[in-house]
Amino acid sequence: MYKLTGVTRTYRKGGKTVDALAGVDVVIGDREWLAIQGPTGHGKTTLLQLLGGLDRPTSGTILFDGKNLGEMTEAEITRVRATSIGFIFQTFNLIPTLPAAVNVELALAPLRLDAAERRAQVARALDAVGLTDRAGHLPAELSGGQQQRVGIARALVKDPAVLLADEPTGNLDETTRDEIIDLLAQLVRDRGLTLVMVTHDSTVAARAERIGQMRDGRLLFDGAPVTGGDRQP
Amino acid sequence: MLFLTYLRLELRHRLRQAVFIAAGLAVGVALVITVSAVAAGTSDAQAGVLHGLYGIGTDMTVTRPFGHGDTSPGHQVNAGEHVDWLGTNRGLFGSSAVPAIAGLPGVRSAVGVLVADQSWTPLNGHVARTPSNPYGLPLSIPVDGVDPASQRLGPLSEARVISGRDLTAADSDSDVALLDSGYARANHLRTGSVITIAHHQLRVVGIVTEPGGTVPDILIPLRVAQALSNAPGKITTVDVAVDSAADLAAVTAKVKAQLPWADVTTSATLAHEISGSLGETARLARDLGRWLAIAVLAAAFLLAALLTVTAVTRRVREFGTLKALGWPARRITGQVLGESVTIGIAGALVGTGLGYAAAAVISRIARNLTATVAAAPGHREPMGFIAGSNARTGQHFYHPIPFTGTLDSLPIHFSAPVGAGVVALAIGLGVAGGLLAGALGSWRAARLRPTVALAHAG
Ligand SMILES: Nc1ncnc2c1ncn2[C@@H]1O[C@H](COP(=O)(O)OP(=O)(O)O)[C@@H](O)[C@H]1O
Ligand SMILES: [Mg+2]
16 A cells, blocks of 8 residues: 655754654555554654655655655645545544534545435444434534544545544543444454554554554564553653 | 535634624725715715706806906995896906807807896885895896807706796897796796886796706896897806816816916816815715725724634644645635635625615715805806995995805705615625635635644644
């Protein structure tokens, strides 16, 4: 799915430069579930942004399905995001003024679907995350776990190839965390998705097929899950 | 439609702010409409005043300043003496000026008028003393000598014959007269009656009325008027119509070159002379009103822009999320623009309603304005006298004095019309306010880092 070669990303911060990514080389296979762990400030989010085409590398190449993301026009990258990539956020990022169903529907807006088909897909996605009866609720009327389910429905509704999740359980208690991870695991398996998930939580990381460690902008694999990782502050 | 659902729910969420912005725009738009309506009303009213003075179609009036030997001499009047003569206190000039002006390029037509007054006392010489005539001076009755062949210009241009007939070319030397309907009614005169001017009898052939009420009391053929006032071949006024109003200044210059003594008055020069409550209203609408409208509109635009930018800044994460969902930048921009244009349209509609209401209220309050006009030199103004009496002999005397710029106070029917163009402009302004705010907002949104959606809250 992804092939990253020598990917760097340098930020300028008031005269100083920060190498958020300092040469990442990795191949992420189709239908693979990759967990990325590592302490805060070591480049995990930056890597997800590059994988999602929200940002471009300072150097190196990112091949997505064989196409170089760094060489695509903004319109092409936007199109890839709209059709093939689903984001799941730690803070859920639902639009507070819109009911759950409309939040999910927003992900279909860039696609040319007629209203009936859009609504049918939204209904299926909400059903898949078990929230059919909450379709008309505003985010503020939902629990954290329910909000993240809406977030997952929004990421899945367009039937993407890849899910990119940044600390999807970071704001949830343990019981809810396990429910959400179970749900994700099931959906990824059923739909054959590639999942790249950043997490501090080793329990969560342990569910993945492979775990990478971000250290000072580099992604390291030692083959075995790391236990007792850092906790979220 | 998702666009509308999102727009509606977002605006409902920010209802207080949206109402606030819309209200600001509404006040600005309402002021623009009101001020424009008042300005249109005053310019209509001014045009009405000018037409009243000149007659429709008259673009320019040529007169001659009063000078020595121009007019009838002063008269010594003995108490109880019967007075009846026709005279003028305006500058006289030869009627050859009419063809001279008519021949100038840019002039469509020109007619000469002799503006005069009949001074008159009853046979016993005793005029009732009234507050407006404390000395019991002879009555002064406005009489115009007009060219019976060409009445499309001048005092008769707007008059309508309501009884009898109009003057015709055949009347040039006939002892006939037209009467203003008000004068005829007050003096129990009708078609067929006989009146006396300067001891000369004339037959009333028609009664005329004119909406502005500014026709002189009596109209007689020009040559008859010249004979009766002892001023053969002389006139006081030439009414001129030009081919194009845009040429007015050029024609004015040509007239002055041709007739160096001429005073040329145009509606443009006279508009500046209009004072009184109409003049005040016009000035208020023109100066204060316009600036107030611009200031309020600018403030409303600024407010809308600031609040929209603030709101957009608060929605950083929302727009970042939309971007992550694959929304093209222009779609996000469109959403922001849609919201503020909707607010702008709402403000414009409410403002249009308010503006209509304000214009209606002003029309009602200001229905009876008066216009004080420095009377056109060639036309009607009160006759002036120097008057007194000799204590020893008991003789009264009076002397007609030349026109020196007396003021006429005319009642004006005022209304502030709201034109379709103004409404379109106002709605355009409201939408423009929304667009401006939205453009600034989406410019701000576009400058936001696209990655903020993933930035952690803590
Ligand atoms: N937009 C940015 N501008 C400047 N520096 C940034 C920006 N985003 C991230 N960084 C820096 O890059 C490094 C990596 O950040 P990030 O990828 O967010 O780490 P993580 O997600 O692992 O906590 C940090 O030092 C952070 O301060
Ligand atoms: Mg991070």
